[in-house]
Amino acid sequence: MTTIIGNFVAYEGEHCETTAMGNLLQHMDIQLSEPMLFGLGQGLGFIYWDSKGMEFPFIGGRIKTDALSANLANRIGLTVNTLETSSVDKAWKNVRLCIEKGTPVALKLDSYYLDYFTNKVHFAGHYAVMYGFDDEFAYMADTRQQGGLVKTQLTSLAAARNAKGPMSSRNRSFTIEAIEKLPPLIPAIRKALSNNAHDYLNPPIRNIGNKGIVKMSKEILKWPSRSNNFEHDLCLTALLMERAGTGGALFRNLFRDFLRECADQLEETRIEQAHRMFSEIAPLWVNVSNLIDRAGRTGDQQELVQASALLLDIADKERSAMELLL
Missing domain, CATH: 3.90.70 (Cathepsin B; Chain A)
Structure with missing residues (x-):
């Protein structure tokens, strides 16, 4: 049946x-567009996750699982x-x-x-x-x-x-639970922007948020000694960062497009500025994943040195953009 x-x-x-x-x-x-769902869910984040039981570190570009749905429901009054x-x-x-x-x-x-x-x-x-x-x-x-x-x-x-x-x-x-219509989105957008920026800039531990990107810039230089299968581990990491449902650029494309929708609705200079900054930041994340992939394929550790420097640049740019949204 x-x-x-x-x-x-x-x-x-x-x-x-x-x-x-x-x-x-x-x-x-x-x-609602997917960028709007992601943004209202306060989805942008970062995590560098490593532990003794893991074969290789995990790189994530969003907040923890389940939290995005809960945030989205809270923002627009869903049960x-x-x-x-x-x-x-x-x-x-x-x-x-x-x-x-x-x-x-x-x-x-x-x-x-x-x-x-x-x-x-x-x-x-x-x-x-x-x-x-x-x-x-x-x-x-x-x-x-x-x-x-x-x-x-x-x-x-x-x-x-x-x-x-x-x-x-x-x-x-x-x-x-079914609802007939959404509440006004502008208050929800403002709250989501400020909450996401605050959480990103004030992580509870150093491997999350903006501090996590800085940590990755240091840890990535240790990857050759951390990995038992260098090509597999690095190429898989690069693939997951770019193509494993992240929308590209480790979720930064989704957040950039959310900011575009916010700027169109709110017409505020700071949001417009943040959108322009994330339009520059997103391709930098693609560059990082490409460098990691090339390091895996070629064994050239200089690719990781370049990625490390680029991550520090990204951390500075993202910090400045998120400060605009507080």
Whole structure:
């Protein structure tokens, strides 16, 4: 038996969490651009994550998983119903009941287990929306890069939902309660801009936010001794920075485009200035990932020296831009 939400249309996005939120909102006939979803979610950040148990450091360009959706809901007055459980059977029942009521449901997943992912890397902070199922498959809406409307075996979905490890949750699913219209966006935009800037500039630890970029500029010089598989580790890091649902330039393209929309609506000089600065910053992140990729392919450590210097320049530029938005 097949159960499909008949009027479901995929939201086209680059980044998984904003695409998931876009799918849920679009199903309620609420249309916001992906940069606006990312910005209202106070999504821009940075993390240099390394620990003894990790094979190689993780570079992230956004705030922590789940926080973006929570921020977005808070900014525009959405009620998000979130369920978690350690029971695989109960987790499936939670989702099945939503679909049978005609409500698409967002799932948090380890993308490694999903049939339609060709690049098999464990990442338990991936989001997609489920809009149907049959006896064998779950029907999913994912990012444009992953194919938009896709399907995965129910057994694969169960494994992806129940995965353990960094960024995982206990079979997390969530839906949004229907609203007729959005509140005025300008107050929400102002609050999101100032909150995102404050959090970015005042991280709780030194490997997050602006301080994290400075830390990476030092740590990147140690990567040759940190890696057991230099080419694999560096080329994968560069790929994840640029193409793993970041929208390019480690989420800076999305934030730049959010600032463009903000400048158009608010017509304020400081936001216009910040937009121009992020228009210059975004290509610099592409340069960093290219340098890391070339270092991996060639073994030339001078590429990492250049990347280190470029990261310090980026940190200065981003700090100045975010100070304008406080």
